[in-house]
Structure formats: C-alpha cells, structure tokens
Amino acid sequence: MKTFVRTSAPSGKPHVAFVLAGLRAGGSEHIVSLLCNHFSRLGWTVSLFAFEEPGTDPYYPHDPAVRVSQIGFPPGRLPLLQSASAMFQRVAALRNALGAAKPDLVVSFLTRINVISVLAAGPLDIPVIVSERNNPALQRPGVVWSALRRYAYARAYGLVTMTQGAMNQFPPSMRRRQWVIPNPTYAPIELDPHRTPGHTIVAVGRLVQQKGFDLLLKSFARVADHIPQWSLVIWGEGPERATLEAQRDALGLRDRVAMPGVTQEHGGWLRGADIFVLSSRFEGWGIVIGEAMAAGVPTISFNCQWGPGEMIVDNVSGILVPDGDVAAMGEAIAALCKDPERRAQLSQAARIASMRFRIDSILGQWEGAITDALAPAQPQAVPLKAAAA
Known part of the structure; x- marks a missing residue:
C-alpha cells in the first residue's frame, strides 16, 4: 500500500483543492464557495478547479486568495464513445492541474466529478474525499457510471453525504470512512421584519x-x-x-x-x-x-x-x-x-x-473531516492499481 506524505504549502498550513463541475448557481457551488472562503480565512492555501470554459463569472463570491482555475471540458450529454473520450480528457486535464498545484487533499462534489477526481488524483498519491449531493436512491448514474463509481469510491479516502438515508445507499466498501454533513442553513439576505406582509x-x-x-x-x-x-x-x-x-x-x-x-x-x-x-x-x-x-x-x-x-x-x-x-x-x-x-x-x-x-457548526464538521484526511503519513484507502474488492 502506498503512503501519502503531506507536504505543506509555503505558509506551513495545508493546501486543499476543491473540484466541481462549474461555478454557476446551485447547491454544490454554494457549499464549495463557503468552504473555500472558510479555509482561506484560516490561512490555508485553497485551489478551486471547475470543468468549464475560462472566463465564466462565478455566481457565488470567493475570497481573493482562492486560486480559481477553469480547466475547460464542461459536462454535457454525449454518445457513449464521445463520452468516454471526454471523460479521459477531463481526467488528464485535472491530473495535469493537480500535478502543477500539488494540493495535500482533493475534495470533489457530485458523482461524475468524484469519479474523475479519484482517477486523476490516484496516480499522484493525493487523497480524495468524495461528496454525494443528490439522492443516490433515485438519481442513478447509469450502468457505466455506476460501475466507475463503485471502483472510485472504494479508492477514495472517504465519503460525505448530507443525510443518513443517502449514506445508507452505499455499501461499506464504498464508504470506508464516512461523514454525514448537512448543508448549512443561513439567510443569504436580511429581510425587513417590519415590512408590510404581501400575498x-x-x-x-x-x-x-x-x-x-x-x-x-x-x-x-x-x-x-x-x-x-x-x-x-x-x-x-x-x-x-x-x-x-x-x-x-x-x-x-x-x-x-x-x-x-x-x-x-x-x-x-x-x-x-x-x-x-x-x-x-x-x-x-x-x-x-x-x-x-x-x-x-x-x-x-x-x-x-x-x-x-x-x-x-x-x-x-x-x-x-x-x-x-x-x-x-x-x-x-x-x-x-x-x-x-x-x-x-x-x-x-x-x-x-x-x-x-448554523453555518459555523457545519463548517466545523467539514473541517474535522478534512483535518482527518490531512493527518501526516495517512495511507490512501486503496491504491488505484489494486483490483476491485
């Protein structure tokens, strides 16, 4: 089994990279922006990789210190052969980006991005926490992606879901380490409590x-x-x-x-x-x-x-x-x-x-999971080259 040895960022604090499909409005994009800003404020080095064309303006604000990289290859439905080719292109592009950035840990969001992230980070010996944000009982990714997910999640450092019901959909082999962390709740804008009620x-x-x-x-x-x-x-x-x-x-x-x-x-x-x-x-x-x-x-x-x-x-x-x-x-x-x-x-x-x-509690739970994955000399769950269990 290979051993992952953390090399700290120049600041002496960890370098964590988040990976998601894009930077537009959405639940995953929202929580990623909160996490990026939280760890940046702690003095960590934070990278954010998105599979979309460069130049797209993020919907949610990010701390100026967050290193945002739009690496192209936006997701989309394609015929099988083209889809396979696009997946390998995304894996290669992300692997190159991670190799240049050298983060200590990758945290990815949503099934396909999770698979791509594990395949990209595995040969670099970078541990990956994968996060399922949807309903795995009702949002099934299809036969091919389901097989890829089984393979990838067994090799991820751990799995995060938002509900226990979602976590229970995955067999133990796909959640070697597990955290149920709901989304934070807060009012994005302040409403006037004295406003005249409407209809x-x-x-x-x-x-x-x-x-x-x-x-x-x-x-x-x-x-x-x-x-x-x-x-x-x-x-x-x-x-x-x-x-x-x-x-x-x-x-x-x-x-x-x-x-x-x-x-x-x-x-x-x-x-x-x-x-x-x-x-x-x-x-x-x-x-x-x-x-x-x-x-x-x-x-x-x-x-x-x-x-x-x-x-x-x-x-x-x-x-x-x-x-x-x-x-x-x-x-x-x-x-x-x-x-x-x-x-x-x-x-x-x-x-x-x-x-x-409340947001401070949820961010604290994420911080606990990420800190656990960053423990010195922490072994990966399973090397990518290992046979499926």
Missing part, C-alpha cells in the same frame, strides 16, 4: 422534473380561485421552461404565476416572499428550505426523500405534505394563505429551528 408564494430551483414545479402548478390551480389575492413566483431556469409555461397557460394561470428566471442577487428570491413552497419529487437535502426558514419565511414542503423531514418539524417549524400529493399541497397552501397568525407562528419557529444547521 406572494415563492418557489425556486432549476426548471427540471426533479423540482416538481408541474406538481406545484397543479396544486396552485386547484385553490387559486379560493385565494384570489395571492400569486405564485417560480424562480429559476432550465430545460423545462417551455413545458411549464405551456402548462401554466393551459391552467389559466398566466396572470397569477410569474417565472422571472434566475435572480441576479444570491437569495434575492426571498425578497417579497410571504410563503415558500418546495415541490420536489426528491432532493439531496433542500438547501433552499434552510434559507427560507432562516429568513423566517413560512415553509410548506412535500415530505420527499431526503431532507425536508430532517429539517422541518411538521406543523411546528413548517408544514410537511405527503410526498407527491397534489391535493394535499393545494389544501396546505390555501390554508396558510388564509391564516396570517399561523404564518407568523411558523416564521418564528422556523428561525429557531434553522439554528440546528
């Missing part, structure tokens, strides 16, 4: 099937006539825009439902939000629930796997609706719209509940 229901996320905005439109359509003062705003962008707009119009909701795209201000979707709704079919965690709760916005969510049920105490700090139950979601929306006192109670309770996932 706006807000949802946010990529316009994809996973987020269930088609279910939300059906739910809202069932009760829209009973709450005529209320409107719905769905923030986000994605491939389902045209389909969702057509559904909205067919339901007669064109004047009641706005779809303004991606807010240019991080957390700007919270401004004017009187109720937040999460309609996802499944989640890895549901970071926007945490942001809404921390900001004191009353929250309704499908009790999907995983995340909402771990964040919300039903009818105390929010409202949980049976998974995928459109009728129940509509009833919950209408009832909360008609009850300002209950909205105020949920708002206060949500702020308190969100403290369980």
